[in-house]
Amino acid sequence: MTETELLKTMPDGIVRRMVLDMLAGAPRRQPMLSMGAALSTVGTLVAGWLRTPRGLNPSMIVVMVADTAAGKGHPLGYSKAVLKHAFGGSSVHGRIRSGMEMLRTAVKNKGRLIYVYDECQTLFSTIGAAKAEAYQSEIGRQLLILSTSDSIDLSDDDRDEAITKLAKLSAKAKKGLDASDERERLDAEIEHSNALEGIDWIKNGCEGVTLSFLGCTQHDNASTIVNDSSMKSGQVGRIVFAFSPKKTPELCSSIVVREPNTDILQKATSIKLNDLPPLRYSHDGEKAIREVISHYDKIIDDVPIMKAVNGRMFENVEKIASLLSLDTGVIEASAVEWAHSYLKNGSEVIAAELMVSEIYEGDGKVDPLEENDLIARRINAELKKSSGFSPVSKVLQSVLRPKDVRLIAKRWEKKKPTFEAQNEMLKTPFNRGEWSSVGLGEFLIRAMFDRGLIKWNPSTTGRGFGRVSGV
Structure with a gap:
């Protein structure tokens, strides 16, 4: 589903109302990001006392991905305002300095950890790095543990120190x-x-811990979070990604950026005070979630690179479906299906990014035999982030940005096939005039089109190489 379709079909409830309120006051409207921010915010409000039907804590790690100046700051600020209203300003944190600081924060707030984190790639890239400092590795370890555990494992010294201070x-x-x-x-x-x-x-054992994290980063920095290393650690599977289309929304000049609506703030306070019915599935809802579980159980070993994501797909679907159903307490099939569609939107981009990461060897180099495959995968990843058709030149600008990729393209141009040779290699060859300016990127895009991997619309003016989109 596109973000427009997701917004249109989103089940009614506090999450949807928060999304609409967020968009109403946004200078640049970002539906995908707003949906992610609202899910994170509501999940934080109910964390600690509400469980999904299968006993999951609904709080999440959500990362919003959009380009600079494209509107990701508004949903981040909106969420922060709601959470500060509900829990107090001192309970909402914007940085993580160490694993020990996380433990102290959890102890101080009786297990509640709330982070609203701008440009979070700096956090995830360091904690997952092979040469990370000890404190950075400890942050990563705590994030992994606290995102799935209900308790903190304090050492005797840490426990005694915390009790003494209190x-x-x-x-x-x-x-x-x-x-x-x-x-x-x-x-x-x-x-x-x-x-x-x-x-x-x-x-009593430091039980009832809840970790809520809402962060944002840019498309070009997403690879620092989504990579082979973070997949192996399981980190990526614990994150719900909200990828915005790689197109800057139009600036709504008539919009006056405003704080969350009073009704939203009142509802947030009400939710925090446990003013909701217990959650259960309807008959069709239970059937729908069982289908999700069955599907991913069948394919979990078929796509090793996505195992961490597919292995936790059910958990995230149930969490989101639960949050969508808070008003009634009954999780219908429509909520399950919507949650699955929203998560699939992100998982497709993740898969494309990981296919790029997979090409690189342990030393960060690319096998010469896989150089063309690397660029083809980067093209695919770029199109997954785009909405509709994009100019070939714009797609390749992002694809060829890394230095190692540019060098591959330059080496190809030095040994560029002849015009006659390309006619034998492509089903839809370039004409002689076009061939003189074709680079490796354009050549691979045409080859991918020939194989049905992408869609291509020729230029109507005869200038440039047209527009492309994913299938």
Whole structure:
């Protein structure tokens, strides 16, 4: 489904209303990103007390992908505003400095970790790097653990240190319980109560941990998150990606960027206070989710490069379908189908990116025998990110941007086949005038069209090489 189709068919509920409110106040409307941000926000609001029918925590790691100045800042800021309203500004964090900091934050907030993270590729690229610093590797380890675990495994020293600090806070707050000023007394009561609750939470095993992460990055930086290394670690399978089309939305000059609607903020507070019915599947909904489980169980070993994504597809489908069904508590087949379609939109781009990553050897070099295949895969990945037809020149501008890819193209041009030779290699050959300016990128696009791998519309003006799209 396209983002327009997804928006049109999105089941009604708090998530959809949040998406529409987000878009109504956006200077550049990004439906895919807004849907991802709304799912992340609502998942954060219910995390810790609401479970999906199969016992999953609905909070997620969501990464929005769009080019610079294309409108990803608005959904990020909108989500932050809603979460700050619901949990307080000190509970929403914009950076992760170390794994230990994550543990301290979890202890302080009794297991709740909320991150709204701009340009998150800097985080994911370092934690997954082979030469990452120890603290960066620890962040990665904690992200992997906390995204699927309900508890924190604190060492004895960390546990004792945390309890000692909370005990000191409790003792300090206790002195203010007899304050003559009512406001000071109320603040002291809250601090004292929170400290004691924190101590009890630690002593009871640090259970009920929830990690919510909403980040954004640019299309050209997505490969730092989606690569062979992150797939092997399982990191990519734990992330819900919201890829925007590689086209900057029109600027809505009449729009005044505004904060979330009051009704949305009130609903957010209501949701946080557990004002929702328990979740269950309808008969058709249960049938639909079983079909998803069955499908991915059958193919999980058939596409090794996508195993981490396909292996967790059911979990993410159920989480999203649950969030779409909060108002009624009944998960219908339409919610399951929509969730699956939304996730497939991202998984197709991930697959294309991973096929590119797969070409590179351990030392980051490309086998000469696979150079053309690398560029063909980059073309495919680029088209997966585009909406509709794009000019060949624009597609190749992105495809050939990396230095190693440009060098491959230059080497090909030095040994470029003759005009007669290309006639034998292509079903739809270039004419003699075109052939003089054809590079490796244009040649591979035409070859991919011949094989039915992409769609191609010739130029109507006779200038350029036309427009292409994925199939």
